[in-house]
Amino acid sequence: MSALHVVGQSVARSDGIGFVTGRSLYSGDQSFPGMLHLKMVRSPVHHARLLGVDLSEAERVPGFVRALTHADVPHNVYTILGLIGVEPEEEFVLAVDRVRYKGEPIVAIVAETEAAALEAVAKVRLELEELPAVFDMEEALRPGAPIVTHWGTNTFMFEGHDCRRVRLGDVEQGFAEADHVIEHVYTTSPIEQAPIETTGCVAVPEANGRYTVYTNTQAIYFSLDNTAIILQVPGNRLRFIGGTVGGGFGGKVDVIVEPLATLAAMKTNRPVRYVYSRQEEMQVSSTRSAWKIRLKDGVMDDGRIVARQVTSYADCGAYSRQTPYAMTKHAANAAGPYAIPNVSIDVYCVYTNRTPTSAMRGFGVTMASFATEVQMDRIAELVGLDPWTVRFRNAYRNGDTKPHRKLVEDATLIETMQAAAALVGHDLPEEYRTLTSAPRTAPAGPEGGR
Amino acid sequence: MAKLRGTGMAAVNYPTGMNLGGDPSQALVHATTSGSFNVVLSATDLGQGLRTVVAQIAAETLGVAYEEIVVDTADTDTGPHDMGTFASRGTHRVGNAVRAAAAEARDLVLQLASEELECSVGDLVLDGAGSVMVAGVPSRSLRIADLASRAQFQYGRTIAGRGAFMKPKSEVDPETGAMDPDSTEAHACTVAEVEVDTETGEVAVLSIRSAYEVGRQMNPALVQGQIVGGAWMGMSHALYETTEPYYPSRDHSPKDFAEYLMPGVHELPVIESVVLEVPAESGPYGAKGVGEMTANSPIPAIVNAIYHACGVRIDTLPVTPEAILRGLDALGTAAGSEGAA
Amino acid sequence: MSSVASVIVTFELSGRAVEVMASPMQTLQSVLRGQLGLTATKEGCRQGGCGSCTILVDGEPMLSCLLPVEDVAGRRVTTLEGITPAEGLDPVQRALLEANGFQCGYCTPGMVMIATALLDHNPSPTREEIGDALVGNVCRCTGYVPIIEAITAAAASAITQEAGR
Numbered sequence: 001m002s003a004l005h006v007v008g009q010s011v012a013r014s015d016g017i018g019f020v021t022g023r024s025l026y027s028g029d030q031s032f033p034g035m036l037h038l039k040m041v042r043s044p045v046h047h048a049r050l051l052g053v054d055l056s057e058a059e060r061v062p063g064f065v066r067a068l069t070h071a072d073v074p075h076n077v078y079t080i081l082g083l084i085g086v087e088p089e090e091e092f093v094l095a096v097d098r099v100r101y102k103g104e105p106i107v108a109i110v111a112e113t114e115a116a117a118l119e120a121v122a123k124v125r126l127e128l129e130e131l132p133a134v135f136d137m138e139e140a141l142r143p144g145a146p147i148v149t150h151w152g153t154n155t156f157m158f159e160g161h162d163c164r165r166v167r168l169g170d171v172e173q174g175f176a177e178a179d180h181v182i183e184h185v186y187t188t189s190p191i192e193q194a195p196i197e198t199t200g201c202v203a204v205p206e207a208n209g210r211y212t213v214y215t216n217t218q219a220i221y222f223s224l225d226n227t228a229i230i231l232q233v234p235g236n237r238l239r240f241i242g243g244t245v246g247g248g249f250g251g252k253v254d255v256i257v258e259p260l261a262t263l264a265a266m267k268t269n270r271p272v273r274y275v276y277s278r279q280e281e282m283q284v285s286s287t288r289s290a291w292k293i294r295l296k297d298g299v300m301d302d303g304r305i306v307a308r309q310v311t312s313y314a315d316c317g318a319y320s321r322q323t324p325y326a327m328t329k330h331a332a333n334a335a336g337p338y339a340i341p342n343v344s345i346d347v348y349c350v351y352t353n354r355t356p357t358s359a360m361r362g363f364g365v366t367m368a369s370f371a372t373e374v375q376m377d378r379i380a381e382l383v384g385l386d387p388w389t390v391r392f393r394n395a396y397r398n399g400d401t402k403p404h405r406k407l408v409e410d411a412t413l414i415e416t417m418q419a420a421a422a423l424v425g426h427d428l429p430e431e432y433r434t435l436t437s438a439p440r441t442a443p444a445g446p447e448g449g450r
Numbered sequence: 451m452a453k454l455r456g457t458g459m460a461a462v463n464y465p466t467g468m469n470l471g472g473d474p475s476q477a478l479v480h481a482t483t484s485g486s487f488n489v490v491l492s493a494t495d496l497g498q499g500l501r502t503v504v505a506q507i508a509a510e511t512l513g514v515a516y517e518e519i520v521v522d523t524a525d526t527d528t529g530p531h532d533m534g535t536f537a538s539r540g541t542h543r544v545g546n547a548v549r550a551a552a553a554e555a556r557d558l559v560l561q562l563a564s565e566e567l568e569c570s571v572g573d574l575v576l577d578g579a580g581s582v583m584v585a586g587v588p589s590r591s592l593r594i595a596d597l598a599s600r601a602q603f604q605y606g607r608t609i610a611g612r613g614a615f616m617k618p619k620s621e622v623d624p625e626t627g628a629m630d631p632d633s634t635e636a637h638a639c640t641v642a643e644v645e646v647d648t649e650t651g652e653v654a655v656l657s658i659r660s661a662y663e664v665g666r667q668m669n670p671a672l673v674q675g676q677i678v679g680g681a682w683m684g685m686s687h688a689l690y691e692t693t694e695p696y697y698p699s700r701d702h703s704p705k706d707f708a709e710y711l712m713p714g715v716h717e718l719p720v721i722e723s724v725v726l727e728v729p730a731e732s733g734p735y736g737a738k739g740v741g742e743m744t745a746n747s748p749i750p751a752i753v754n755a756i757y758h759a760c761g762v763r764i765d766t767l768p769v770t771p772e773a774i775l776r777g778l779d780a781l782g783t784a785a786g787s788e789g790a791a
Numbered sequence: 792m793s794s795v796a797s798v799i800v801t802f803e804l805s806g807r808a809v810e811v812m813a814s815p816m817q818t819l820q821s822v823l824r825g826q827l828g829l830t831a832t833k834e835g836c837r838q839g840g841c842g843s844c845t846i847l848v849d850g851e852p853m854l855s856c857l858l859p860v861e862d863v864a865g866r867r868v869t870t871l872e873g874i875t876p877a878e879g880l881d882p883v884q885r886a887l888l889e890a891n892g893f894q895c896g897y898c899t900p901g902m903v904m905i906a907t908a909l910l911d912h913n914p915s916p917t918r919e920e921i922g923d924a925l926v927g928n929v930c931r932c933t934g935y936v937p938i939i940e941a942i943t944a945a946a947a948s949a950i951t952q953e954a955g956r
Contacts, residue, residue, distance in 0.1 A: 005578030006509040006516045007735045010671035012888065013502045014521070015495070019896030020884040020903060022831020022871040029830035046700070102700070115814070135698040159624035166627030188767040189697040191687060194710060196835040196843055196897040196931050219534025220492050220524045243524030245535075246833075246897030247931050248496040253536055278836035279705045287693050315698075328622055329468065332631040337463035345627065354700060355693070359536055361683065362742045365464060366749065370767060373460035373750030377757065387754070391461050405628040410730045410738070412637050412663040417461050419661035419724050420639035424457075497895025497932050671891050675933065679894060682934030707840030707929050715922040715935050 015244070026246050027216040030202045032271040036065055038264050039117035041107035041124045042284065043099035046135075046353040047146065050097050052127035053107055061123060063116025065268055068108040070094040073263060074232035078255065090149060091319035091356070093230055093259055099128070100148055100318035101353055103284035110264045110272060133353035137292060137313045140352050148318055148351035156316070156324050156349035163349075164327040166334075168403045169342030171298070174307025178298030182382055185294045186371035190287040190315070193360055197246020199285055200275030201257045203265040211265055212239045213258050218248040226255040227262055238262065250359030254286050254321055288360035289314040289323060293334075293371040298342075303383045303390040307342040308403075310334040312368075316349045317356040322363070323349050329364035335403045336372035337413045338394040343403035391417060392432040399439035411437040451649035455656070458754025461639040464743035465632030466665075466733070467617055468537035474616035475539075476530035477547035479508060479555045481609035483602050485580075485595020486518040487555065492529030493544045498741050499672040500540045504548045506668055507734050511552035512559070513576025514594055530612075538739025541668060542633060543615050545734035550613030558609050562597050634730040636738040637663040640681075640747035642719075644755040646762075648778055651771030653756060655685050655719040658748050663726040665738030673725060673740055680744025681721045686712045687745065688752040689769050802863045805873020813860045820844045820855035823870060831871035831900050835929070842928030843897060845904040846870050852908040854927070871900045874907055882952075883907055886945035887938070894932035901928050906942045915946055 018024030043050075055067050070076045070092060077089045095106045107124055111117035132146040139145055140154040148154055155162045175181050201215035217223040220240045228235040245252060261274040276285060291314050298307035312330060316323035327347040334345050362369075380390040392414065400408040414437050421428050467473050478490040489508045495501045505519040512518075523529055532544060556576070563582045564571045567590055575585045583591030601607045620630035640660040644653050658681045667673045690711040695702055704710035729736020749767070757763050762777030801810045804827075811822050820837070823829045823846070835841035837856045844856040847869040874881060880888070883906045893899045902925075909916055909924040916924070921942050930938065 004510055004735065005513075006506045007668055008666070008670070009506070009516075010669055011502065011506060011516050013499055013672075013891070014505065015501055015896070016888045016891075016893065017880070019893045019899045020880065020887050021875045022833075022900040022903075024896055025830065026833075026897065028834065029824070031825070031828065031830075135700060137698070158622075161624055164622070164627065165625065167625065184765060186765050189692040189694050191691040192693050192704075192710060194691075194707075194712075194931055195895070196841055196929060197833070197895070198835070217534075218494050218496060218536055219532075220494060220526055220529075221531050222534050224526050238526070240526045241524065243492075243494050243501075245494050245496045245895060246835075247895040248494070248535065249931070250536055252496075253534065278707070278838055278840070282693065282705055282710060283703055290694070290697055325468070328629070329465070329631065331627055332629065333463075333465065337461065337635070337637065352698070354698075362464075362746050363537065365742070366687070366746050367767075369460070369462040369746045370749050370753070373462065373747075374753055374763075374765070376460075377458065377750075377754045378763070387459050391459075395461075403627070404631065405626065406630055408635075410634045410665070410728070412726060412728045413461055413463060413639075415728070416637040416661045416663045416726060417639045419663075419726055420459070420461075420641055420659070423661060423722065423724050424641045424659050426641070497893075497897075499894070675891055675894055675937070678934040678936050679932050680934075682936075683931075706836055706838045708838070712929070712931075715925045715939065718935060721934070721936060 024244055026197055026244055027202060027214045027242060028197065028200045028275045030214045032204055035271040035273055036110050036112060036264065036268060037114045037117045038108050038110050038261055038272050038274040039121045040105045041109060041121050043102055043104040043106060045128060045130050046102045046133035047131040048099050048128040049131060050095055050099055050106065050126065051129055054125035057123040057125065058109060058120040061116055061120040063112035064120045065110045065112060068094065068260060068263060068267065070096045072267065073230065075230050078230065101355055103355060108260050108264060110268060135352050135354060137315050137350045137352060140350050148353055154351040156320050164331045164347040166331045166343060166345035166403045168405065171307045171309045171342045171344040174342035175298040178306050179301045180299045180382055181296065182299060182378060183294065183296040184375060184378065185292060186374065188291045188367050188370065190290045190357065191360065192282055192287050193249035193251030195247025195249060195251055198276040198278060198281040199252055199257055201261050202271060202273045203261040204271040205265050205269050210237050210239055211262050212241060213262055215240055215242045215258055216245045216252055217242055218245060218252045223255045223258050227259045230259040231263055249361045250363060251285055253359045284355060286321060286356050286358035289316055289357040291367040293367060295371055295375045297375065297379060299379050299383060301383055303379060303385045303393045305338060305340050305379065305394055308335055308340045310345040312347045313350050315352050315354065315357065317352060317354045319356040320349055321356050321358040323357050326364035330368050332404050333365045334368045337396050339396045339400040345403060388417065388421065388426065388428060392435060397437050397440055413437065454646045454648060454759040455643065456755045456759025457641060457643045458751050458758050459639065459641045460747045460750035460754065462743065462747045463635040463637050464538065464746060465635055466542050466739035467539040467633045469617055469620050469631045472616055472619040473533055473539060473543060474614065475532045475543040475547045476614045477544065477551040478530055479551040479611040481555065481598035483599050485598045486520060487512055487514065489519060489521045489548055490529050491521065491523040491544060492526060492532040493523050493540060494535045496535055498676060499669065500535065500544065502672065503541050503668045504544055507545050507548050508552045510735065511549050512556050513578050513582065514580045518580065538741045541737045542733050542739055545737060546615035547613040549734045550615065551611040554611030554613065555609055559594055559597055562601055562607065563592050566592060633732045634665065634738050636665065636740055636743050638743050638747040640751040642748060642751035642755045644752060644759055646756060646759045646774060648760060651774035653689055653769060653774065655752060657720040658685065659722045660747060661724050661726060662740065662744065663728055664740045665730040665733050666727045666736035667725060668737055676740050676744045677723045678721050681748050682713060683745040684748030685719065685752060688749045688767060692768050798861060800860050800864050802865060803867045805869050811860065816859050818856055819846065819858045819860045819863055822860045823855060829870055829872050833897055833900055835897065842905065843901040845901040845928065847904060847908055850911060852905050871903055874903060882949055883910065883945045886941040886948065890937045890941035890944060892933065892937040892941035898928060898930045902938055906945065910946055910949065914949060
């Protein structure tokens with residue numbers, strides 16, 4: 001390729017001046033005459049039958065404009081993956097007769113001021129019959145556990161299986177042939193994306209019968225298409241404007257605020273602002289799942305992993321949102337960047353009565369990398385090798401077969417480790433200083449394809 | 451009581467893009483009468499600098515200066531479809547779409563130039579600074595800005611391009627998991643150095659040193675931003691963050707930044723890195739995604755460093771001082787031991 | 792509409808006199824953003840936890856989300872809009888640009904304000920002192936390193952400029 005002129009240069013960002021002067025407009029900075037404020041009535045309990053909603057006191061709050069319940073929502077189902085045919089439909093935009101997590105939205109209150117909206121929210125009376133809740137994944141999978149979903153089990157089904165499966169070779173055979181078998185469980189707790197700007201939007205009715213929504217979504221067409229489905233309007237009735245987001249990290253991929261803000265704008269014919277408070281962002285917006293990852297490896301004396309069995313559980317919370325996709329992504333990465341001939345991976349998406357989980361930086365992979373890389377150090381210790389050696393010995397090369405049967409290409413794990421070793425002044429043995437990711441000359445095996 | 455130091459490493463890969471029902475992005479590029487070019491998208495910039503990167507890709511492809519590009523995003527009335535910014539897909543998918551659109555516009559420029567210069571398109575070269583010329587004959591050159599203006603007012607021809615990139619949908623075999631989930635893999639190797647206080651259980655991260663392989667850096671300063679920000683977030687995941695400190699119990703969930711712990715300015719480690727470039731055939735100018743990977747490798751590197759420092763093996767994140775102290779108790783290691791090598 | 796009467800508050804805002812009508816205990820942040828259309832002051836949490844709402848009152852950095860607007864009556868308030876010169880950028884802003892001391896930009900206004908307050912009081916801060924000044928400003932993107940570099944550079948350039956006079 002001839003010399004590049006612009007690509008590869010550290011040119012200044014074009015949006016920097018807007019940031020340091022504060023001139024950049026984020027969606028929550030947008031303001032319009034007559035703008036109303038939407039605040040949400042949320043479930044105060046983890047799991048309950050919703051028997052009734054009494055708005056009488058709320059309606060009397062000065063500044064109250066109107067309330068939206070499930071009956072007002074044209075297609076009251078929110079399944080973000082429904083656009084691409086991932087079933088089933090499981091989450092409501094506004095709760096109908098059941099709530100499944102603390103914070104689940106029930107009634108949207110629209111008022112002249114934020115203070116009036118919050119006051120009216122506080123005055124909505126909910127009639128709830130609490131149900132037993134489940135928070136622990138293992139408990140959720142046991143017979144007799146409280147059931148979170150409407151189809152009767154606490155797992156997401158992957159085409160007839162209760163988990164996403166990957167199978168390559170024969171792990172039991174691999175364990176039988178291995179010199180050692182090592183098994184450990186790795187667990188992680190949920191975390192928040194916590195961008196400094198909270199999720200939010202402003203929906204504005206236009207003179208031509210369309211609606212413009214200023215939003216900080218990470219996926220503008222995704223949000224528009226979902227909103228159109230929920231509101232049962234043609235997509236071109238909506239115009240979504242965004243592109244400048246005060247941090248996302250996966251926390252602004254769920255389509256949460258736009259449908260109701262737009263519906264409120266439709267019902268009131270006024271601009272409506274729906275912006276999450278920090279408390280809502282922390283406690284109600286989707287998080288990264290908690291994970292429990294069991295890694296069982298069959299290892300030879302020379303450190304090669306000949307069999308890996310991964311059994312992973314992700315706590316998707318009350319509704320699965322994007323998490324089934326994370327199961328697939330996790331399954332594609334749970335063996336790590338290593339050449340392992342026998343691999344079995346089962347990834348379960350488990351429902352509990354906690355905040356629904358969704359995308360977060362490293363979705364599905366961050367926790368797999370944590371587990372596999374701590375396991376590698378354990379393997380090193382087990383067979384008496386240093387951590388670098390055991391990784392070089394197992395590192396994948398171009399042409400290797402990944403557990404999901406895709407061939408490895410663009411592999412540079414070996415070169416990257418060499419560069420890191422050089423950076424920290426760690427001397428590698430000669431054979432690893434000269435090793436490359438070039439395809440093996442012979443299949444990886446006891447003789448070692450070099 | 452003692453402060454014990456240790457080092458740990460981790461090596462990871464990370465996929466670029468996703469494949470959930472296909473992964474498409476589109477772009478439109480058109481010349482303005484002033485000779486600059488507008489790149490029209492529906493992609494979102496989350497702060498990683500996507501707007502800047504696509505402008506660089508467009509400028510490179512068109513053969514004009516970076517300052518000649520205006521990026522218009524995101525307005526669904528004007529921008530073509532884009533899947534969204536996540537899964538480290540932006541530079542790769544949107545970049546490829548922009549490159550394709552800019553290439554189509556560039557080809558129209560070259561066509562027009564070949565007509566004015568009375569040569570074949572194959573004789574022309576772009577100087578990367580806004581001019582197109584006959585190769586080896588700098589006197590026979592034209593400014594792209596002037597060509598764009600003449601196209602508009604003299605020839606009635608558009609200088610515009612359309613580009614699309616899509617990773618086709620790949621089904622997942624329910625039995626074997628056979629699938630094609632991504633376009634390429636980037637790689638990272640991190641060495642972390644920590645100091646464990648055996649009296650308080652606190653862990654200080656002294657350094658995070660990493661090598662990253664990213665295909666090709668579109669903008670080294672922006673890659674550095676992901677490396678440093680990612681190192682900080684990885685450290686934060688490893689040692690601080692949780693929405694449920696007593697998971698699976700939901701008690702004491704943080705409500706605000708005072709309760710949701712993250713490292714502050716006085717907790718920052720030394721962060722050093724080297725970047726390798728091994729261009730990926732599928733990426734624009736060889737780029738792979740980098741935005742998520744940088745937060746991943748520091749986590750196990752820190753956990754492994756803790757083990758090296760004090761012998762406590764941690765299986766649960768975040769690593770709390772309580773977990774360290776309980777681990778030390780279990781080892782029978784009272785405060786006051788000598789540090790590990 | 793609240794049942795309690797609004798109050799009139801007069802104060803100096805970035806060099807000019809302003810008079811606003813506010814509900815009792817309405818925050819300065821709410822007045823700036825909602826009534827005066829000055830959105831450079833951000834609202835990351837409205838709980839005093841992130842620093843993105845930092846403004847100056849009589850030159851001292853304060854969190855406008857926790858400050859009742861009545862408390863600035865008769866005082867001198869400066870927002871980021873007031874810090875930015877009519878033409879170009881001030882040294883702190885320029886230094887942040889050069890150091891790429893931002894990514895999403897949402898914490899940046901607060902960072903400019905706190906850095907400005909720091910350098911006004913302490914033109915030659917140590918790394919430790921810069922860190923102390925920033926403890927109330929949360930950034931989720933950059934890892935703080937380029938922000939600290941920017942403030943260090945801004946301090947150095949101001950000293951160089953001063954020396955060159």
